Amino acid sequence: MDEKIKELKNIFENSNYIVFFGGAGVSTESGVPDFRSVDGLYNQKYDYPPETILSHGFFLNHTEEFYKFYRDKLLIDGIKPNKAHLTLAKMEEAGKLKAVITQNIDGLHQLAGSKNVYELHGTVYKNKCMRCKKSFDLDYIKKADLVPKCSFCGGLIKPEVVLYEEGLDDDIMTGAIHHITKADTLIIGGTSLAVYPAAGLIRFFGGKNLVLINKSKTPMDNNANLVIHDSIGKVLEEAWQ
Ligand SMILES: [Zn+2]
Numbered sequence: 624m625d626e627k628i629k630e631l632k633n634i635f636e637n638s639n640y641i642v643f644f645g646g647a648g649v650s651t652e653s654g655v656p657d658f659r660s661v662d663g664l665y666n667q668k669y670d671y672p673p674e675t676i677l678s679h680g681f682f683l684n685h686t687e688e689f690y691k692f693y694r695d696k697l698l699i700d701g702i703k704p705n706k707a708h709l710t711l712a713k714m715e716e717a718g719k720l721k722a723v724i725t726q727n728i729d730g731l732h733q734l735a736g737s738k739n740v741y742e743l744h745g746t747v748y749k750n751k752c753m754r755c756k757k758s759f760d761l762d763y764i765k766k767a768d769l770v771p772k773c774s775f776c777g778g779l780i781k782p783e784v785v786l787y788e789e790g791l792d793d794d795i796m797t798g799a800i801h802h803i804t805k806a807d808t809l810i811i812g813g814t815s816l817a818v819y820p821a822a823g824l825i826r827f828f829g830g831k832n833l834v835l836i837n838k839s840k841t842p843m844d845n846n847a848n849l850v851i852h853d854s855i856g857k858v859l860e861e862a863w864q
Pocket residue numbers: 752753754755756757773774775776777778
């Protein structure tokens with residue numbers, strides 16, 4: 624067995640409060656495109672760059688364009704949890720892992736069976752009428768017209784996904800910080816740590832083991848106890864076995 628995997632296995636065994644913080648790389652292994660990566664959505668043809676389309680102002684002013692992009696790129700059919708999601712769910716069930724904090728909006732952690740999930744950027748599974756605040760599930764959005772309207776009041780429905788220009792949910796941030804503060808081991812996976820609020824959240828960690836698992840180097844590599852440059856799914860599965 625690889626020395627680093629052995630070391631991670633050892634950390635798992637000697638930890639009682641593991642928290643996982645995951646970025647886009649966790650989902651790309653399920654085939655979800657990362658719109659920030661070089662081979663991601665930036666290179667594809669749209670009239671506006673993704674960070675413009677996925678902004679609050681654009682949603683209000685170009686709702687149809689927003690929903691074209693959203694349906695095409697963010698509502699992906701047939702994606703399934705991968706080894707990373709499934710292993711994290713097992714770790715939670717075993718009582719070792721106390722929380723998953725994710726920047727992804729695809730709900731794959733819950734599909735894998737994780738219960739305590741903090742979705743910093745929201746989720747495509749929740750949608751709300753902007754006028755009467757009635758909630759709608761993903762199925763309703765998928766079956767609706769291009770621009771989904773509320774079946775009660777006819778108002779515009781907005782996905783509960785955090786767009787650019789919008790703030791993060793206070794309760795979710797507070798919960799995430801609570802668990803990071805209490806953790807003895809923080810595993811950060813599938814993120815280059817360049818995207819807000821990842822780097823800021825790590826400052827709250829005061830535990831023993833900071834583990835970074837990412838295919839490429841990150842600015843935090845020198846601060847970690849263990850750095851593994853490999854597939855997050857493969858590493859977690861092997862170390863948990
Ligand atoms: Zn309504």
